[in-house]
Structure formats: C-alpha cells, structure tokens
Amino acid sequence: RKEVEQDPGPFNVPEGATVAFNCTYSNSASQSFFWYRQDCRKEPKLLMSVYSSGNEDGRFTAQLNRASQYISLLIRDSKLSDSATYLCVVTTLRGSYIPTFGRGTSLIVHP
Amino acid sequence: DTGVSQNPRHKITKRGQNVTFRCDPISEHNRLYWYRQTLGQGPEFLTYFQNEAQLEKSRLLSDRFSAERPKGSFSTLEIQRTEQGDSAMYLCASSSPGLADTDTQYFGPGTRLTVL
Numbered sequence: 001r002k003e004v005e006q007d008p009g010p011f012n013v014p015e016g017a018t019v020a021f022n023c024t025y026s027n028s029a030s031q032s033f034f035w036y037r038q039d040c041r042k043e044p045k046l047l048m049s050v051y052s053s054g055n056e057d058g059r060f061t062a063q064l065n066r067a068s069q070y071i072s073l074l075i076r077d078s079k080l081s082d083s084a085t086y087l088c089v090v091t092t093l094r095g096s097y098i099p100t101f102g103r104g105t106s107l108i109v110h111p
Numbered sequence: 112d113t114g115v116s117q118n119p120r121h122k123i124t125k126r127g128q129n130v131t132f133r134c135d136p137i138s139e140h141n142r143l144y145w146y147r148q149t150l151g152q153g154p155e156f157l158t159y160f161q162n163e164a165q166l167e168k169s170r171l172l173s174d175r176f177s178a179e180r181p182k183g184s185f186s187t188l189e190i191q192r193t194e195q196g197d198s199a200m201y202l203c204a205s206s207s208p209g210l211a212d213t214d215t216q217y218f219g220p221g222t223r224l225t226v227l
Binding site: 045046099 | 217
C-alpha cells in the first residue's frame with residue numbers, strides 16, 4: 001500500500017460546481033498535512049495547511065480525519081482557473097520530518 | 112525576485128555523463144529539500160538539509176547521486192553516470208518552520224533533465 005494515495009482523476013466539472021477530493025495516508029504517526037496546487041509544467045504551490053479542527057480559505061475547505069486517516073479538500077463554486085493538479089502532502093517524523101506527496105488529483109473545470 | 116531559484120532550467124545530456132544542478136533557497140530559510148518528479152506522479156523526496164547538515168536521504172538516492180549544501184545557503188545535486196531512467200524534473204524547496212513546525216515549503220521552478 002502506498003503511503004499517500006489519491007485518485008488521479010481527472011475530475012471534469014462545470015463552472016460553479018462543488019468538487020471534493022480525498023487523500024488517504026497509511027502512517028498513523030503522521031504529523032502535518034497540506035494541500036498543494038500544481039499547474040501544468042509549473043512547480044507546486046501551497047494551497048492550504050490542514051488542521052485537525054478543519055480550516056477554510058474562501059471557496060476552499062480542508063478537513064482531517066485522523067481516525068480514518070484521510071484528508072479532504074472541498075472546492076465550492078469552481079472557477080476555470082481552479083483547473084490544476086491538487087497534491088496531498090503528509091509529513092511523518094522519521095528522525096526528521098519527511099514529506100510524502102500523493103500522485104495528485106487532476107481537476108478540469110469547463111465552461 | 113526573492114523566491115527559490117534553480118539552474119539550469121533544462122539540461123540535456125548523454126547517458127553516462129555527469130550533471131550538476133544548483134538551488135538557491137529563500138535567504139532566511141534553513142531547510143532545503145530535493146525532489147524528483149516524473150510525469151503523472153507527485154514529487155518524490157530525495158534528500159533534506161537543515162542548514163549545512165544533510166539529515167535524511169531517501170533510498171531512492173543511489174550512490175550515483177550526491178547533494179551538498181556547504182555553507183548552509185545554496186545546494187547542489189550531482190548525478191554521476193546518468194541513466195535514461197534519471198530523466199525527470201528535479202525540484203528544490205526551502206522552508207523555515209516556526210514553533211508549530213508546519214514546514215510550509217516553497218518550491219523552485221525545477222530543472223528538467225533529459226538523458227539521451
């Protein structure tokens with residue numbers, strides 16, 4: 001089983017739709033959780049950190065479920081500019097904190 | 112521009128040659144990471160520095176790979192005797208975690224390596 005798993009998609013949604021991605025992780029000792037966004041042929045950029053209490057930033061909501069070992073990202077009112085790959089990152093303490101990326105979920109928002 | 116920079120942006124080399132990439136992190140960041148990314152995959156962790164100390168190395172990092180960060184500022188990643196399987200995007204990231212150690216990483220634009 002991979003340490004961090006994501007459905008690669010693509011998720012094809014119309015503008016204005018609500019879309020949700022899940023990411024599961026296998027190491028219960030994982031400490032920190034993030035969502036990054038990566039546009040085609042660009043570097044990843046932090047979208048948001050994920051906290052146990054859940055957090056919201058505008059149209060984006062991230063949640064962590066430690067019991068079931070998954071994190072989620074909800075995007076409301078999708079825009080064309082939201083089209084990208086969304087990478088889940090889980091950081092686990094192994095001597096030092098080592099980040100593990102999922103393979104990413106591709107989102108395509110169409111008019 | 113005070114972000115993470117990487118040079119060169121593209122490198123084409125023949126199998127068996129050595130290549131070296133450079134990463135200049137954000138100046139006040141003490142952590143520096145190297146990753147490798149291939150098409151359709153997320154970045155794979157290669158190695159990590161805290162200041163000049165190399166604290167972790169992935170088992171993906173074979174003996175042909177070596178990384179340095181001699182003065183705790185810029186870093187180099189060298190690949191010796193390149194193989195076609197080394198073709199990938201090599202990403203560098205830096206961070207400066209606070210007390211909460213949330214460790215937000217800022218990525219450079221990457222160096223795309225093609226081994227012929």
